[in-house]
Amino acid sequence: MTAPTTPVVELAHAGFAYEDGPEVLSDVCFAVAGGRAVALLGRNGGGKTTLLRLLSGGLRCGAGALLLDGAEVAYDRKGLTRLRTSVQLVVQDPDDQLFAASVAQDVSFGPMNLGLPEEEVRLRVDGALAALDITPLADRPTxxxxxxxxKRAAIAGAVAMRPRVLVLDEPTAGLDPDGQERLLETLERLRAAGTAVVMATHDVDLALRWAxxxxxxxxxxxxxxxxxxxxxxxxxxxxARLRRPWATPVARLLRSRGLLPEGARGPRTAEELDALLARTG
Structure with missing residues (x-):
């Protein structure tokens, strides 16, 4: 029997309240294993961003604990540095994250702060720019x-840290359909290389398709x-004030018509539905 895998990062019975405010999160247990795609969903003001900041160490649990590789995280310089080499958060608005004069300078900031040799920093920056398909923008002013x-430059800055868990707050918000597809392709490549991705989103169709x-x-x-x-x-x-994903009733209808076997995963994009209907005639 295979032993259970220790999560990379985990909130254990975590709670949090902002100063002079009500409790936002209570008794939250949330674990992220390596290489997984996790969609975090909920209503506006429901605590999604707070949970992401707790997970990445930007906020400190008021109750419970944050664990990295099964050990409680210490909120001192050493403990937070250790956490941030494994878990990186990209906030919703890239303008809250980008600050350097050029894209390459911005992406290099994290690796340089780790005290890495210049050659290693350069390799990480080049790799992150290539992963996000923005190498031609390296010298472009942000x-x-x-x-x-x-958005892609902000994610590249996190990827350059080579985290085991990449945490994204509404990364597809404001992107056109082509931009969304390119981002999802990038995330799939990162997952194939072993990076877990946690994505906060309101898009239930995207969550069902991707996660x-x-x-x-x-x-x-x-x-x-x-x-x-x-x-x-x-x-x-x-x-949670979320709408139903369209793919769920579609799969139910297809099963009722004998077009989809029981237990088989239904189509989760229009393209998958078209392909299924073409096969079944």
Missing amino acids: HLLSYGQR DEAAVLSPAGLRTGPVGELLADGALLDA
């Missing part, structure tokens, strides 16, 4: 980038599980 380019697992925040707390199972739970989606 203020001259389009919104989508700024292995879902974490849904509702007033009753956080529920986690396989993405197909959670996003088929109508009561949970209603509590």
Whole structure:
């Protein structure tokens, strides 16, 4: 029997309240294993961004603990440096993250702060720019980038740290359809190389298509599980003020017509639906 894998990073019975405010999160248990794709969903103001900041060490748990490789994280310089070499957060607005004169300078900031040799920094910057498909923008001033380019540059800065967990807050917000597809392709390459990705999103269709697992925040707390199972739970989606993904009733209809075997995964994009209908005639 295979022993259970220790999560890379984990919130264990975590709680948090902002100063002079109500409790935002309570008794949250959330674990991220290596190489997984996890969609974090919930209503506006429900605590998604707070959870991401707790997971990446930007906020400190008011209750419970943050664990890295099974050991509690110390919120001192050594402990946070260790955490941030493994877990990197990219915030929703790239303008809150980009600050250097050029793209390459911005992407190099994290590796340089680790005290890495110049050659290693250069290799990491080149690799991150290539991973995000923005190598031609290396010398471009960050203020001259389009919104989508700024998003990719901000993610490249996190990728240059070579984290085991990449945490993204609404990364597809503001991107056109082509930009979204290019970003998803990039995330898939990172996952293939072993990086776990946690993505906060309101897009249930994107979550169902992309993720292995879902974490849904509702007033009753956080529920986690396989993405197909959670996003088929109508009561949970209603509590979290999320709409149903279109692929769930489509799969149900296809099964009722004998076009999709019981237990088989249904189409999760229009292209997959077209291909299935073409095969079944």
